[in-house]
Amino acid sequence: MSARILVVDDKRDLARGVALVLSKLQAEIAVAHSAEEALELLEREPADVVLSDIRMPGRDGLSLLDCVRERWPQAHVILFTGYGTIDSAVDAMRRGAFDYLTKPFNNDELLVVTERALNEIRDQQEIARLRAELRGTYDFHGIYSRDRHMQPVIEAIRRVAPTSATVLIWGESGTGKELVARAIHAESPRANRPFVAFNAAALPETLAEAELFGCKKGAYTSADRDRKGLFLEADGGTLLIDEVASMPIGLQGKLLRTLQEREVLPLGSGTPIQVDARVIATTNEEARRLLRENRLRRDLYYRLSVMRIAVPALRQRIEDIPLLAELFLERLTSPEKVAKRLSPGALRLLISHDWPGNVRELQNVVERAALMARGEEVSPADMTLEDDDLDWQPEDAESVPYEEAKRSAIERFQRRYVEHLMHEAEGNISAAARKANMTRAALHRILKRLGLAAEGEIDAELEEGREEEPSSLV
Ligand SMILES: Nc1ncnc2c1ncn2[C@@H]1O[C@H](COP(=O)(O)OP(=O)(O)OP(=O)(O)O)[C@@H](O)[C@H]1O
Ligand SMILES: [Mg+2]
Incomplete structure (x- = not known):
């Protein structure tokens, strides 16, 4: 796409002369004879560089500058100042003009300043393009990556997303496990249903149980009301069980039963409730070790790891x-x-x-x-x-x-x-x-x-x- 330059001067021959000199540059050139006309043209087609005289009848060049800065902030404005308008030149720079040319200026000065403005615009566009590429090419639901070692992770997410299979995500702390879980949800047919995260760490067992499976009022001492529980909150959507091994072993058994029966039994209730939540669990320790140390139930581990995703460390x-x-x-x-x-x-x-x-x-x-x-x-x-x-x-x-x-x-x-x-x-x-x-x-x-x-x-x-x-x- 070629750049666009707009020349604004009430003196027609001067405007024409400037346009003629600039026609050497690779750019489309438009001419206006007042600030008002310039704004109309810009409205129809924005320019990359605007060159304008300061002194013009009606709206002057400084006012045009303010307008352009406000509405088309990417455009560069170069002003022509005459003898006795040096103060205006200083003012113009302060108000964000790219540069100014003192009249009379020669062709070279005009070309050099305009070319500098065009180059800067091209650089900015290039940076914007690179950044857009960075966003587009490597962003998978917020997971940015270009290293081939992440490819299996992205492929695994794509593969499991359409199903309702439970997934176990393994990876060191800070590798992006939660991001992966969210990506699975976002890529799945459940995307417009809730994504709910649960972390048992630091919760006493009864509280953790009530939080996850819900409870009836009075089920335990401080249960002052019925609670729905996160499992049911995630109904139709996805439930993330963060750091699954931090769940007390007893609760792990209840989780396993819930996964098998597809129903939850709220604390203090005798009536199970059907639930359809896709469960994703994470761990930042190796399963082998968790199993050996009895911190993760073997049967739950097998149930969860229908699909396993290992997120590689950053190194x-x-x-x-x-x-x-x-x-x-x-x-x-x-x-x-x-x-x-x-x-x-x-x-x-x-x-x-x-x-x-x-x-x-x-x-x-x-x-x-x-x-x-x-x-x-x-x-x-x-x-x-x-x-x-x-x-x-x-x-x-x-x-x-x-x-x-x-x-x-x-x-x-x-x-x-x-x-x-x-x-x-x-x-x-x-x-x-x-x-x-x-x-x-x-x-x-x-x-x-x-x-x-x-x-x-x-x-x-x-x-x-x-x-x-x-x-x-x-
Ligand atoms: N590939 C990535 N692209 C962009 N941001 C990332 C990426 N991976 C991780 N992050 C960011 O790094 C931070 C840690 O990610 P996240 O919470 O998913 O890691 P985690 O494995 O769950 O960590 P922990 O084990 O401590 O719970 C978050 O702010 C996340 O947005
Ligand atoms: Mg996490």
Whole structure:
């Protein structure tokens, strides 16, 4: 789509002259001879750049500027000021003009200023396009992702959504389990029925039971009224049982019966009520361990895990880190402003972090950093990352062979070391290598193995500095 320029001047020959000069640019050009006529034209077809004289009979250029700023804020306005209207020029800039030209101006001045305005508009449109793409291409009911390791999750959601099968979602804390549950609901035929979430943690058993299955007045000491219960609230829709293993074992039995019989028995009532709620449960601990420690009933586990979805940890889907960081930066920003951006060093740092708190942690880090950053750019210095817990725990070794445990411990050490190193060196690989007293090639190998930076990027940097060990580049 070609850009559109509107030239406004009451002096017809001047307007024509300007239009003629600008016809060299790749843009459509329209001419108006008063502010009123300009507004009419804009109404019919908005322009990207408006060039206008300040002094005109009727509505003047400044008033036109105000009008355009208000109604077409994306458009750039350039004003022509004559001798003796310097004050107006200052005023114009303050009121949001893109620039001004003092008459008489030559063709080059006119072309340069107009081209600058057009380029800026193109950049803004490009950013808007990229952001729209970011939204459209990778957003699945609020789950943003581009890393291929998330693909199985999205496919699983698509597959289970049309059914009423129970689903067990497993994933570390903060990986987006609730988001996945909501996506299943949103993608299902139940989408316009309620989505209800229940979390038993920190509730005494009786209260949890009343909350979930409902109760008759007087069923327990503080039950001062009948309660419907979340199961029935979710009738026709979806019930999310968050952290299913935090439910007392007795209640887990009642949940199992409800799933089998498709009816709930409110506390203190003898009459079961039919219910049709699709149940999705989440857990952030491995099922094997929960079963072994008897924190999850085996029969309930089998019933729930008709379909299992494992949400990968953020460190296992590195390509999502820049995407999500960008998303969270953008969400912080009001629509009319341009979001802050991450410096390359900041991005490298984010990519090399271990993210024990996953997406939630990334969101917190990015939001804090954006507050810290003074300018448009978020730098490594603006970011605070928690140290990962490197301590070896006996239970870590439970089901893992020695070699595998060792490899993973070494990798965690390298990750942590390199992350700290890159942080200190503000993302500069050469400086980092110097600090660690290793060759850049060696650091490069580690970064590459850990998948900590785009390969092209590192290779480019190595090439630039004429790497001393070219054989190790492969
Ligand atoms: N892929 C994603 N795209 C956008 N936002 C995400 C994504 N994954 C997670 N989030 C955001 O990260 C935060 C944590 O997600 P969510 O609550 O779903 O995680 P969780 O696995 O249920 O965490 P917990 O185990 O602590 O309950 C939320 O604010 C969520 O919106
Ligand atoms: Mg959750």
